[in-house]
Amino acid sequence: MKILLKGNEVMCEAAIQAGCRFFAGYPITPQNEVPEYMSHRMPAVGGAFVQAESEIAAINMLFGASAAGARCMTSSSSPGISLKQEGISYITAAELPCVIANMQRGGPGLGNIRASQADYWQAVKGGGHGDYRLIVLGPSTLPELYTLTMNAFDYADHYRNPVLILGDGILGQMAEPVELTPYAPVVDLPEKDFVLDGCAGRKPRVIKTLYLRPALELVHRNELLQAKYDKISSELSLFEEIETADAELIVAAYGITARIAKGAVRTARRNGLKVGMIRPITLWPFPEEPFMRAARTAEKFLVVEMSNGQFIEDVKLATACRRPVEFLGKGGGWYPTPEAIFEKISTMCEKSLAD
Amino acid sequence: MADIKIDKDRCKGCCLCVAECPRGNIRMAELLNDAGQPYAEIVDTDNCTGCALCCQMCPDLAIAIGPKKPAPDKAPGSV
Amino acid sequence: MSDAETVMSGQETKIVIAGFGGQGVVVAGNIIARACVIEGRNVTGMISYGAEMRGGTANATVVISEGEIASPVVETPDMAIIMNQPSLDKFEPVIAGGGLLILNTSLVDRRPHRDDLRAVQIAASQIAHELGNVRVANIVALGAFIRKTKLLRPASVEQAIADLFASKKAALVELNIRALNEGMARLVEAS
Amino acid sequence: MEFERPTTLLETRTHYCPGCGHGIVHRLVAEVIDELGIRERTIGTAPVGCAVLLYDYFNCDIIECAHGRPPAVATGLKRVLPDRIVFTYQGDGDLAAIGTSETIHTANRGENITAIFVNNAVYGMTGGQMAPTTLLGQSTTTSPDGRGLNHEGPPLKVCELLASLDGVTYLERVAVSTAKDTIKARKAIRKAFVNQIEGKGYSLVEVLSMCPTDWKLSPQQGVDFVNHQMKKVFPLGVYKDRS
Structure with missing residues (x-):
């Protein structure tokens, strides 16, 4: 049976279904429904909810909760995610699993509370200090937000790495019917042999991120982390392809933008234009294969994003700049309409005919 | 007399x-x-x-005091 | 209307419900969306949120479609339930050509300026007051909306109301269903 | 009187300078853990600062945290594992500067944890910069003319500050600058752990401690500095006890 929930609530319910039993967060629009929902649902399922004094405290509470063995989650929106970067770097260095959600809003600075995708670089390239990677998932509908949130906990445990759900204000605030299917793990879940729960019957364990001696210890530590990231890259690549086989123009978009762009692509097809779409679902690792393939057959690409040209860089990298890539996007709370994307597609197709 | 030892290292x-x-x-x-x-x-x-005040102040746990040697008139283990 | 809009329209029905905070526009949007779920139709809903919400007018938007819904964000609604004068001022200019307005004439004191819109009048606040609770004006207007548009079956809307107020008193469900029926019965086609 | 190494401390020699109080405080905490028989259900949090290498010395589970964040990390641990014993071990920079917010809110939430706060009025690990607890007139590498009332402000008094919070259970300031003080400090630390075992809420023991190296003093002068300077500004005693 489908029920109607807001995106923020869908994400919470998925987390609880997946066994999340610790949530710490701090209110910030447009994700306030998350701490509100968790504050009553967490105790009801025997978990713990803490309204932290800051985003910094919240992410560090996750550091402790994850070390204690709990599936745990925090959520915020852009300015709050900036504050969490310190903790994210530490959690990544300590290889602890957790799930972090960013319902992006307009920036930089305090920005506004409209939806945005301007934290793409922060999510997929870094944000905190050091060479680390987050697994980044970009859901584009609420049913997908539901399943990807459950999957996020599995990927986090499987790879012992934080997973970031990169949503936005529209995704968090919109309501849509969702079937709350039961949780089932999608990857193998290794035993948590790192948990700090007192050293009864075993040697004491240490979770640390400081490597002072010998001089190259941190270099080796980084090599191990990079090997893990390589493994993730080779194993995890989620994307959706729509009518790419004969497409002359490929639209690339992720998250809510992809949902909107999909409408435009369907319209283009109805109007006889040979347009397809690639929608990365994992934003890191970036699904390069469909782009490499499309770069051989399509003539050009159009990137649509709710930011001033961040996601486009990964599309250019994945296509090795073999084809022209045009851009439709703005930061600061702008969002595209299906009409605007269709117009851009039409213009690009007309130009192709003229060439 | 106490069984006091200082670990010089x-x-x-x-x-x-x-x-x-x-x-x-x-x-x-x-x-x-x-x-x-x-x-x-x-x-x-x-x-x-064997007052152990030295031990209280040693930041490096270099001083140890063993059990007091039993007085000759008491059997071991008695109070 | 641009070519693009012509091409895109026809698949999705975009509705806005607008009024001042406390008039239940979010509840009305929620009931429409829930009724769609009951009927097994695709639907998305959005409300204005946060600081925006405290700025005077509040609004909820709903998109209904037999196919996949592209954007849950509504820029050019096909239909609007207008609960007060500022909401008419705000939304009249952006309604799609040929669009429909449901006007709460208790609090809207002018006719639409545009002549390419259809309008239905309902004294929603007055009727709600007669029913004993001015807060059900939203449901009265909703009644007029479903009678005029035939977009939803009254039974599904009644079910949605019952579901939404399930945790409240039974009398509240009954009052809201009476309000819905009054709205369906007492709408006036604008000349 | 017998005196032996507590089993909660490993044999490892510490990296602390001669006359540093951390070694004494480590021992006191370890002795209390031994005495209460809680080593196998205790999780410690290491700070950033001189005590960052705590995990090399303690024979129990330890998590090393970002600067100032041990109270938040401890909150996460304790909420997930309420029957385990969680303690933070923090210096003045960690607890009273970069982590003031975490300290105040964790205390005020009444988290059932034990905080050991080592106050030596200076930043040790980074080389003797001014701490929030540096005394007025005390010169450091970042207050070369001595801490001034108008620019740097007076030293932050953590026990006095936290005593105003209704959520706090137990606050005591002790010292490790004489053998007598050390014996008292052990009692306070023991009480702070017993409170946690009994589910009584947040306890903090502030320990005035020596940093002769960064004070540019001999170990004996360091002890004198605590006894004659620090104790005047930071009076010893129980600041709150609702256990």
Whole structure:
């Protein structure tokens, strides 16, 4: 049976279904429904909810909760995610699993509370200090937000790495019917042999991120982390392809933008234009294969994003700049309409005919 | 008389024990330990009451005091 | 209307419900969306949120479609339930050509300026007051909306109301269903 | 009187300078853990600062945290594992500067944890910069003319500050600058752990401690500095006890 929930609530319910039993967060629009929902649902399922004094405290509470063995989650929106970067770097260095959600809003600075995708670089390239990677998932509908949130906990445990759900204000605030299917793990879940729960019957364990001696210890530590990231890259690549086989123009978009762009692509097809779409679902690792393939057959690409040209860089990298890539996007709370994307597609197709 | 021992290789030579000993029974040795530090030594083991004030002040757990040797008129284990 | 809009329209029905905070526009949007779920139709809902919400007018938007819904964000609604004068001022200019307005004439004191819109009048606040609770004006207007548009079956809307107020008193469900029926019965086609 | 190394401390020699108080405080905490028989259900949090290498010395589970964040990390641990014993061990920079917010809110939430706060009025690990607890007139590498009332402000008094919070259970300021003080400090630390075992809420023991190296003093002068300077500004005693 489908029920109607807001995106923020869908994400919470998925987390609880997946066994999340610790949530710490701090209110910030447009994700306030998350701490509100968790504050009553967490105790009801025997978990713990803490309204932290800051985003910094919240992410560090996750550091402790994850070390204690709990599936745990925090959520915020852009300015709050900036504050969490310190903790994210530490959690990544300590290889602890957790799930972090960013319902992006307009920036930089305090920005506004409209939806945005301007934290793409922060999510997929870094944000905190050091060479680390987050697994980044970009859901584009609420049913997908539901399943990807459950999957996020599995990927986090499987790879012992934080997973970031990169949503936005529209995704968090919109309501849509969702079937709350039961949780089932999608990857193998290794035993948590790192948990700090007192050293009864075993040697004491240490979770640390400081490597002072010998001089190259941190270099080796980084090599191990990079090997893990390589493994993730080779194993995890989620994307959706729509009518790419004969497409002359490929639209690339992720998250809510992809949902909107999909409408435009369907319209283009109805109007006889040979347009397809690639929608990365994992934003890191970036699904390069469909782009490499499309770069051989399509003539050009159009990137649509709710930011001033961040996601486009990964599309250019994945296509090795073999084809022209045009851009439709703005930061600061702008969002595209299906009409605007269709117009851009039409213009690009007309130009192709003229060439 | 207490069974007091100073592990000279743990000692960093801070002298806090020297100042604390009510009997002036700890002094700095003339030699250096394996770490190249001056270290504390007991002047006269028989003069130690086992008050352990030196142990309270030692930041490096270099001083240990073993069980008091039983007085000859009491059997081991009796109170 | 641009070519693009012509091409895109026809698949999705975009509705806005607008009024001042406390008039239940979010509840009305929620009931429409829930009724769609009951009927097994695709639907998305959005409300204005946060600081925006405290700025005077509040609004909820709903998109209904037999196919996949592209954007849940509504820029050019096909239909609007207008609960007060500022909401008419705000939304009249952006309604799609040929669009429909449901006007709460209790609090809207002018006719639409545009002549390419259809309008239905309902004294929603007055009727709600007669029913004993001015807060059900939203449901009265909703009644007029479903009678005029035939977009939803009254039974599904009644079910949605019952579901939404399930945790509240039974009398509240009954009052809201009476309000819905009054709204369906007492709408006036604008000349 | 017997005196032996507590089993909660490993044999490892510490990296602390001669006359540093951390070694004494480590021992006191370890002795209390031994005495209460809780080593196998205790999780410690290491700070950033001189005590960052805590995990090399303690024979129990330890998590090393970002600067100032041990109270938040401890909150996460304790909420997930309420029957385990969680303690933070923090210096003045960690607890009273970069982590003031975490300290105040964790205390005020009444988290059932034990905080050991080592106050030596200076930043040790980074080389003797001014701490929030540096005394007025005390010169450091970042207050070369001595801490001034008008620019740096007076030293932050953590026990006095936290005593105003209704959520706090137990606050005591002790010292490790004399053997007598050390014996008292052990009692306070023991009480702070017992409170947690009994589910009584947040306890903090502030320990005035020596940093002769960064004070540019001999170990004996360091002890004198605590006894004659620090104790005047930071009076010893129980600041709150609703256990």
